[in-house]
Amino acid sequence: MIFKRMRKFRVRELRLSSKLAITYVLLTVVPIALIGLYSYSQYNKSVQDPLGEYMPKFLNQANNDIEQHFQRLSELSELVWRSEHVLSILRRETKSDRTALEKDAAYINDFLSETYVNGSNPDVLGVYVLSGDQLYYSSRWVFQEQDWKWQLRRYGGSEPAQWEARLIQQGEAKLRFANNIPYVLIKKQLYDTDNRKLLGSMFIAIDLAFIDRIFRNIEPEDEGRMWLMSESGMIVYHTNSELIGTVDANKKSYPLLNGSFRTTGSDNPAMISLNQSSRGLILAHSIPLKKLTGEVDAAGRMNAVILLGVFLLTIIVFVYFSWKFIQPLKRLSGMMKNVEMGKFQVNYDLQSRDEIGTLATSLNSMIATIRDLIQKNYQIEIRQKEAELYALQSQINPHFMYNTLETIGMAVEEGETEAVVDMVTLLGRMLRFSVSNLSRSVTIAEEVQHVKDYLTIQKFRFEDRLAFEIVDQRAGDLQNLYSPKFILQPVVENAIKHGLEKRRKLEIQISIGQEFGARSGQVEMVFRIRDNGPGISTERLAELEKLLQNESFQHKSSQFGLSNVNARIKMMHGSEYGLQLHSIEGLGTEVSIRIPINAQPYENEQNELQG
Template sequence: MIFRKWRGLKFRNYPLVYKLIVTYILLTVVPMLLLVYVSYTQYARSVEEQIGEYMPKFLYQANADIEKHIQELTTLPEMLFNSENILSILRRSSYERRSDLNKDQYNMNSYLARTYTNGRNADVLGVFVVSNGRVFYSSKAGFRESGWSQTIKEYAFPEGEPGKKADILLPADLKLHFDSDIPYVFIRKPINDNDNRRNLGTMLIAVDLSFIGDIVRNFETNERADLWVMEPTGRIVFHTNRSLIGTIDQDRSRYPVLNGSFRKSVDGEPAKLVSANQTDKLGWILVHSIPLRDLNERADLIRNVTVFVFGAIVIAASLIAIVIAYNMTRPLKKLSGLMKTVERGDFQVDLKVHSGDEIGTLARSFNSMIATIRELIQKNYQIEIRQKEAELYALQSQINPHFMYNTLETIGMAVEEGETEQVVDMVTLLGRMLRFSVSNQSKSVTIAEEVQHVKDYLTIQKFRFEDRVHFEIAQMMDDRDLHAYFTPKFILQPIVENAIKYGLETRKALELHIAVSEEFGARSGKRDVVMRVRDNGPGIPSEKLEELEQSLKRIGFEGRGSHFGLSNVNARIVMMHGADYGLQLHSIIDKGTEVIIRIPKIRGDELQHAENQDVDRG
């Protein structure tokens, strides 16, 4: 019975797929594995020995290049002595007028930008000069800390000590942090005036350490290899994995050598070959670490040569692979063609792939990305149209013949009556309004500038209508906040114009109250800036008020109409800051109307960051 069972298990009775597998293993796989194992073992040992011998030499050369580059950067302060104007600014210790200080600040900052941060020195992240209590700077990135200028003074060398030499400040030694995650250090060097034998101040150069990656990339292209630079204490200054910059290498104290190679084994992790080299001047340690299994990938060449002898056996699999590869690459080629179409500016494309694999996921992501780009382009286009329309609207309101005629006629009457002071005031106001309209190309201005513009407009109307127009502007915010926070340009004047236009039609005397305050927003959940424009005009009928409120909800572009000013202002605010902000209307017949403008609190640096993101997306 056992014999019958054994006979039933004869090789010829197995399925064909099993026969092929067994035959393949017996005739090819086993001999090949033996050959590959012997060759691979010998070659891997040879590679490890060679890398362990030559890698420290490469690290030594890389360290020399790093030290040389750092040394070159320490000579940058000497460029200040190429300009007599800059030297005179540094030698100046006091000012009689604030304007002189501002002028020196502008000249010095411009010189620093031209000389150090505008492309000539790609590795210079920022330059800061502390001299006689002043801080001059030019930087490609801002600090997270608001009071950075006062903090930067703490790291300056004491004045009057010309013997100080350049040194390096690490991010861990500073109380300042850049907004970006770029690895950096500060080179601190005194500015010594050899002609007068005195110290003029201190220059702190923020150096982008990304150049280290460019240096080490010349001799290491394996993406799985780790390269880092650390202090003698083990604190990492630069790492190919940026998340580890600033951390401590806990194994530093267990390094057997600082100029050589050694094996490193940690429980649960693959063994690694570690090579290190320490610089003579900086004392920095450049470390290269690569898993041994990745290091031995080069031995695959020998294995592949051996496998090639038996390549005829895998022809069938190769044919299948060709078919599969063709099916996979076909949608990828189509995607490549569509991406070239998008590159030429045509975003009306659609990649139709209905599979549920990674290719299908990629196609859906591509379509979603194109749809998002189209939406962003449309949004930015709407914002630009609204902005240009608002500028044109405000400019036309100021220089249209009727406005100019009435204003000039009022000026002429004042001249005839000998009211010279009033004439000067009106001409000054008119000039300032025109300059505000045509000179500032930004989408936003400070709240103080916007309020001043509408105040100038109302003052001219006051000169014209005399006792028929009364206005009051209440600024319930700190004056510094009015100059610090920004608002979209031309949002008050259209509302004030509407109030005067409709108010004087039915009122002998129109009273306008404008208030600027800071209030909590129920929608935004934040402290917002609120501007209120209230008049004692005829009010708005309920049907007309409802129509106005409905028009404010339509954010798309509309032609000029009776409520163009209100809808334009509301649309620009919503497009720039979201649906939590915009206009609100309150009106009572024969009592008056109140328009409430709600915008977020945005400072200059936040506004610049947002505009840069819009430019990048565009």
């Protein structure tokens, strides 16, 4: 009788409550055992992870504060440009007699003392200016080394002009102040942009006591240690002053320079957190693990109990709802993942009249509707983008053509045959560049040649009132890199239009270089167009920046200026690229154009345009 009943027993014939009960028995024992082992193994790390998570954030903030402080102090070198007398002394090439040299040195030393040392910069220990064979200085303290002047001259050298300031650490400089004050030297070259000449180098000795104030904001544990070191491991500053100037012997074994990790294989394991700044300085914090685990044992046990209770509750809920809801939902989830990947040819046939069946029917209907809408909207969007691109690229200023032809006519009347030939050749090449190439991208060499042709024609027209220079600051062939078409001429045209209205002579410089982009996180191609025009007022500059932030094409079809070029770049490459404006009213304007480095033209762009 019993065997007969067993033969009749079928799992599918059981009630849902019985199925859930059997599943619960089979699935709770093993998961609870695994969760228990996992919780036990993770307990020690769980009490250390909070510090490993928030300490790098504090270090990052502190490192940023240190970087900003160094940046502000490095900008003090700009104060030297305020004294015309000091500049005239530094610019002087011919050597004066001894009396004149001593008089000049006294004047510059007094200037350094009043401006830097005795001013509102308590962190400045001393300032030293090396120009040619002369060394001018003012300092609160003196170096212990008798040959300190010779040591400074080692770093003055005949190096190429550098815009960025350089940090020279105390251990690198091998110079000590009489009272052993920890310091760093900020070296900034004094480059005379007016005469394009390197006047010398300025060294600013900075008291590192300000780092103590930053460290106090972090409030490390009693047994914690903090220090600041270079990429080579040389300790610039340490909470233990005796270690300043030494080398962190463990630096090479650190597995990372941004984040936290635990040391093993030592008698006193510790949690070490590191953060490396953009300048290369590494801020470190270390605390023994026993200091952490001793304070959170009770909380760890309580968390384990809570975790066990929550786990048991979730197991019960899971057992109750799994077979009734999860399985069909998983099938629906798999279908939606296919839709997310662009595979819209899916259909979920669920023979059920409950809520899940209704949901499956609704999803099938929705996917079919989306499939039709995407097909229609895709074609509309493609045509709209192509129309916008062509509208942006096809706007050619008729005034330029009229003025150029008028200039050619005047040259013909005056018998300047060679000038006429040159202008006609340049104009023909510009027009061929504008209308013969339907692609959205050109090589950078072609784009630069086009703007050079434009400036040369304008030079014929305005003669001595216009001067320009194109500088390639990078090493490489511009023939192998691509950029959007017509991104330089509109900016240069804008500079000429506004610059010559209020300037007797306009100077334009176009520089081509590569820089690391903070927003894109990649090396970018950067064009900078500088002019000495009237500049832009603060109110107008704010309006232009607001206009550049708006990527919409509305109300822009009538102008081929900064907003037009910026919108086109953002549409092609993304919001992290585009134009940036820097202007000082009365001094001039600089427009920076940032694009990604493209070694290939836009993929299939010619075919897309023709299709």
